[in-house]
Amino acid sequence: MSRTYLAVLGVGGVGKAFLSQLSLLPDHLRPALIFLSRSSENIVSKDYEPIQILQYQSSLASSSSPVLKLPEVAQFLSNAPGRSIVVDNTSSQDVAEAYPSFLSKGISVVTPNKKAFSSSYSLWEDIFSAASSTNAMVYHESSVGAGLPVISTLKDLVATGDRVTRIQGVFSGTMSYLFNTFSPADNEPSGSWSEIVAKAKEAGFTEPDPRDDLNGMDVARKLTILARIAGLKVEGPTSFPVQSLIPKELESASSAEEFMSKLPDHDKDMERYKQEAKSANKVVRYVGSIDVASGAVKVGLQMVELGTPMASLRGSDNLICFYTQRYGTNPLVIQGAGAGAEVTAMGVTADLLKVVERLR
Numbered sequence: 001m002s003r004t005y006l007a008v009l010g011v012g013g014v015g016k017a018f019l020s021q022l023s024l025l026p027d028h029l030r031p032a033l034i035f036l037s038r039s040s041e042n043i044v045s046k047d048y049e050p051i052q053i054l055q056y057q058s059s060l061a062s063s064s065s066p067v068l069k070l071p072e073v074a075q076f077l078s079n080a081p082g083r084s085i086v087v088d089n090t091s092s093q094d095v096a097e098a099y100p101s102f103l104s105k106g107i108s109v110v111t112p113n114k115k116a117f118s119s120s121y122s123l124w125e126d127i128f129s130a131a132s133s134t135n136a137m138v139y140h141e142s143s144v145g146a147g148l149p150v151i152s153t154l155k156d157l158v159a160t161g162d163r164v165t166r167i168q169g170v171f172s173g174t175m176s177y178l179f180n181t182f183s184p185a186d187n188e189p190s191g192s193w194s195e196i197v198a199k200a201k202e203a204g205f206t207e208p209d210p211r212d213d214l215n216g217m218d219v220a221r222k223l224t225i226l227a228r229i230a231g232l233k234v235e236g237p238t239s240f241p242v243q244s245l246i247p248k249e250l251e252s253a254s255s256a257e258e259f260m261s262k263l264p265d266h267d268k269d270m271e272r273y274k275q276e277a278k279s280a281n282k283v284v285r286y287v288g289s290i291d292v293a294s295g296a297v298k299v300g301l302q303m304v305e306l307g308t309p310m311a312s313l314r315g316s317d318n319l320i321c322f323y324t325q326r327y328g329t330n331p332l333v334i335q336g337a338g339a340g341a342e343v344t345a346m347g348v349t350a351d352l353l354k355v356v357e358r359l360r
Contacts, residue, residue: 004359005048005080006352007035007073010089011056014112014142017345018089023053025349029356031085035073036060042067048080070098078105083359087352088113089345097123103130103138108359110351112142112344117228118221121235124228137355142347144171144222145318145338153334154229154322162324164230167290168331169320170310171222173339174213175286177205177316183274183284185311193270194263201260205316209256214245216286219299223288230292243300245286277303283311309333 011019015038022030034045036056044065045051051059068076077084086102088095088111096116099109100123109131117124117140131138144150157164170176181196190196197214200206206213220237227234234240246259247266253259277284282303287310290297304311309319318338321331337343 002360003082004031004356005077005082005084006031006033007037007077007084007086008033008089009037009073009086009095010092011036011038011060012089013341014344014348015089017341018087018348019053019056021345021349022352025353029353031352031356034080035068035076037067037073040067044068044076070095071101074098074102074105074107077102077107083108085110085352085355085359087111087348088116089348091115093119099138100126100130103127103136104134106134106136108137108139108355110139110348110355112140112146112348114143114218114221114225116140117143118224118237121228121233137358139351139354140225141351142344144225145320145334145347146340147343147345147347147350148318148320148334148336148338150320150334151225151229153332154226157322157324157326157332158230162326164292164322164324166292166323167226167230167320168323169288170285170313170318171219171288171320171338172213172286173316173318173337174200174206175219176313176318176338179283179285180313180315182270183277185283185306187278192264192267194260194267197263198260201256209259211246211250211253211256211259216242216244216299219286219288223290223297223299227290227292227297230290232290232292232295232297234297240297241300242298245301273301281306285310285313309335 032050033053034048036043041060041063042065043051043059043063085108091113093115096113099116102109141151178196182190182193197210201210217237220242224234224237250259250262274284282305285302285304287302288299313319317335319335321333323331
């Protein structure tokens with residue numbers, strides 16, 4: 001079997017977990033790691049012999065290799081004595097925009113980076129056009145739902161001729177945790193909205209600045225990706241209604257600390273909505289939905305009937321429902337952890353294995 005070669009960009013939380021999983025793969029399935037980078041350092045195997053994965057941290061720290069620019073990385077990989085793959089574990093827009101360059105040189109791309117697939121529709125087209133021109137592959141399962149088989153399931157539905165009519169669910173682990181706690185199905189006392197956000201922040205369930213979760217853009221990016229796979233030409237995550245949970249008066253807060261200190265002043269609005277849902281025998285969830293027939297995509301608060309899968313969610317699980325012609329009124333449901341370095345890296349590693357097997 002011909003050897004495959006690997007470049008890995010990014011060694012943060014997901015990147016570290018991915019490298020750990022990569023080191024455990026059988027020799028015959030593990031591509032030769034020949035390039036590894038983080039923001040200010042890189043390791044380059046100029047002779048294309050494998051870098052020792054388990055020593056990557058010390059190797060990066062002691063590396064004297066000049067930091068290659070993305071076009072140089074692409075050229076280095078294209079000169080490898082076999083097919084190459086780049087794994088992008090960053091969330092960089094610049095790296096995302098370089099995908100067409102990699103793909104046009106026959107270098108396959110595996111990534112959890114949402115920005116590549118939810119930015120402008122022209123970038124989406126450029127990525128897949130470049131891939132088809134060289135038979136390179138693009139896998140990005142972990143860009144939606146971490147390791148959950150969301151993208152692969154939707155692609156299978158579409159490829160086998162099923163008609164997807166609607167996609168709906170809870171697409172954010174952070175939002176899932178917040179609302180499963182704030183508006184639980186068992187109606188147990190849960191505390192005020194600001195208290196729950198504060199506890200989630202302290203526990204590391206939100207971004208350091210919770211506004212990065214509460215603005216809804218993470219969910220909007222995931223919906224953009226799924227809508228495009230379902231056949232809709234969605235221009236981007238700002239091209240459809242997205243309900244931000246940041247009170248207008250706090251949008252200009254100068255810091256996360258200022259935002260959190262003033263959030264209790266707005267608890268009454270969220271409490272009112274929760275009580276309205278409760279009186280209708282419903283709970284509150286932060287829901288993303290795609291109506292494929294009408295082309296309507298939206299993200300925001302929704303009152304959900306008790307007893308339904310979304311109402312019964314616990315913890316920080318994601319839940320995605322695919323309504324299709326074949327599945328009728330009972331949707332195909334995918335549920336599980338939709339965030340976390342280990343499960344996200346698992347999705348990346350699984351995608352890498354698919355590419356390796358197809359290249360061989």
